[in-house]
Amino acid sequence: MAKNSAVTTNLINSEKKDIAPFIVLVVGLTIAFSIWKAGYTGVPKEPPKSAESQIEGTTAPDFTLPDLNGANHTLSSYKGKVVFLNIWATWCKPCKDEMPSMEKLHQRFKDKDFVMLAVSIDKDGKKSVEPFMKEYKLTFPALLDPEGTTSKLYKTTGVPETFIIDKNGTIIHKVIGPRDWGTDPVFGVFEKIIGNAS
Missing domain, CATH: 3.40.30.10 (Glutaredoxin)
Known part of the structure; x- marks a missing residue:
């Protein structure tokens, strides 16, 4: 029983390691999109006049x-x-x-x-x-x-x-x-x- 528990724990830890990079990527993209959306007005910005x-x-x-x-x-x-x-x-x-x-x-x-x-x-x-x-x-x-x-x-x-x-x-x-x-x-x-x- 203890052996099965150890195997289960190792499997869970392995899955966590595999999914961690994916979570970081998703969070990063979400933040980047939010920043972009906040600065986007839907109208192209004109360059400042000289x-x-x-x-x-x-x-x-x-x-x-x-x-x-x-x-x-x-x-x-x-x-x-x-x-x-x-x-x-x-x-x-x-x-x-x-x-x-x-x-x-x-x-x-x-x-x-x-x-x-x-x-x-x-x-x-x-x-x-x-x-x-x-x-x-x-x-x-x-x-x-x-x-x-x-x-x-x-x-x-x-x-x-x-x-x-x-x-x-x-x-x-x-x-x-x-x-x-x-x-x-x-x-x-x-x-x-x-x-x-x-």
């Missing part, structure tokens, strides 16, 4: 800032023109790198429905900006924004950042970082934008 795309297609926030001569410039007063709005600083090397090409773009389209506004966020304003503009022989309007109001309005994360605003006052493109604005392909793009009916 900083550029979030503002493109929106109305450009209005502002009024003085230039180096003390004359005020209000963005909304340029409705009917394509506005090249660049937010920059004299201490920013990438800003310095793109300024000569911005001057080329300005010279190319300054007599058309186009205006370039370079908003400086330098804390000491004219003291830094005026000699910088002279050194680099820049002729487009430099606006002074030592309080960084424009940066807050346009939610910039650094400098330079550029906003292309169409004739209706809508931001159609945002560029983070420097670009070469003085190339034929760029000129071609602006010719099309400027040529669009207002």
